Amino acid sequence: MLHLTLRQLKVFEAVARHLSYSRAARELHLTQPAVSMQIKLLEENLGLPLFEQLGKKIFLTEAGREMYRYSKTIAEQLAEAESVFAELKGMERGNLKISVASTANYFATQLLASFRQTHPRVTVNLDVTNREALLGQLEHNQIDLAVMGQPPDGHDLIAESFMENPLVVIAAPDNPLAGQKHIPVSRLADETLIVREAGSGTRSASERFFQTHQIAPRTGLVMNTNEAIKQAVQAGMGLAVVSLHTVSLELETKRLALLDVEFFPIQRYWFVVHRKNKRLSATAQAFKQFLLDEGKAAVTG
Structure with a gap:
């Protein structure tokens, strides 16, 4: 008969998900020795190793993979029970x-x-x-x-x-395109774009748009926050395609300019x-x- 505790299962699930004792400890607000102790107790109760270490990395054993599947199911059922009550x-x-x-x-x-x-x-x-x-x-x-x-x-x-989540093209207020009407979308091929990191929804949508219109703007900078992109555009380092929701204040205060580009906004x-x-x-x-x-x-x- 297994003698497992919910605490042991919670700690194990975090370590198995991260494949890291240290990251699991940070997530659970525990020390790394406390996490290691819970895993050791769980392995002693099972009589089987759950992890194996190769070099500096840890991997799930076959028993570990099975326990991970059960621990996720138990965690989901407990969360559901909490919601029901x-x-x-x-x-x-x-x-x-x-x-x-x-x-x-x-x-x-x-x-x-x-x-x-x-x-x-x-x-x-x-x-x-x-x-x-x-x-x-x-x-x-x-x-x-x-x-x-x-x-x-x-x-x-x-x-x-x-x-709605319209995507628009923004520029610095002194950009030559600012204030122009009905800018052909092909004009963007001559511009440098500041973009979000790979995997960003905004970046993926704009890349699909440019592929559809057979345009390949130059990528000048890749940034992982909208605030960094806005600062770079304001400094005149390039244009950007962003959600209209992210720039309402800057447009109102005229720190950024909204460009009137053909086929924009992209409606998402x-x-x-x-x-x-x-x-x-x-x-x-x-x-x-x-x-x-x-x-x-x-x-x-």
């Missing part, structure tokens, strides 16, 4: 774990503020991250909902659009996303419905 108590004191793509952070706080006006006792845990990390959080069932651009196929997700959408098999708590369901019903008005109103 919270729902039975009512959602006045519910918890909401939500992650948003970094571009969506420009309006996420407005959405949450509007939601909490009618649900003031809900505790919100908000994480702002990049697209790759956000998809990982969904895959590992670490969050209730995500707000992001169109998620890729094949991730077993439910995604529903709630607001914001989606509220969760795992297909996830049983949403009453709080998460209420926030999802709020986005679908009132998301656009909460940002623009």
Whole structure:
């Protein structure tokens, strides 16, 4: 008979997911020796090694792979049970774990503020991250909902659009193109673009657009934040394709210029996303419905 503790399973799941004792320790706010001790106790209870070390890296053994599959299932069932019991108590004191793509952070706080006006006792845990990390959080069932651009196929997700996300071309106010009307899209082939990192939804959408129109602008800089891109464009280092939601303040104060380019804006959408098999708590369901019903008005109103 196995004598396992939930603490041991939680620690094991984190180590197996990261394949790192140190990263698991940071995530769980434990010391690395404490993590190692929990794994050692679990292996002693099972009578089998769960990890093997080759050089400086650790890998799951066959027993480890089996335990990882069970530990994920148990963690998901416990999270579901927690949601069910919270729902039975009512959602006045519910918890909401939500992650948003970094571009969506420009309006996420407005959405949450509007939601909490009618649900003031809900505790919100908000994480702002990049697209790759956000998809990982969904895959590992670490969050209730995500707000992001169109998620890729094949991730077993439910995604529903709630607001437009137009992509526009921006330039420094003194750029020769600023103020011109009906700029041919082919003109961008002569320009240098500042882009987000590979995997970014905005970058992927703009690359598809340029391929469709058979244009290949030069890539001058690759940056992993919208703020860095805006600063670089403002300094005259190139143009950028960004979400209109990220530059409203700079356009209003004329620190950046919106270019009137043919076929722009590229029309995309914001989606509220969760795992297909996830049983949403009453709080998460209420926030999802709020986005679908009132998301656009909460940002623009």
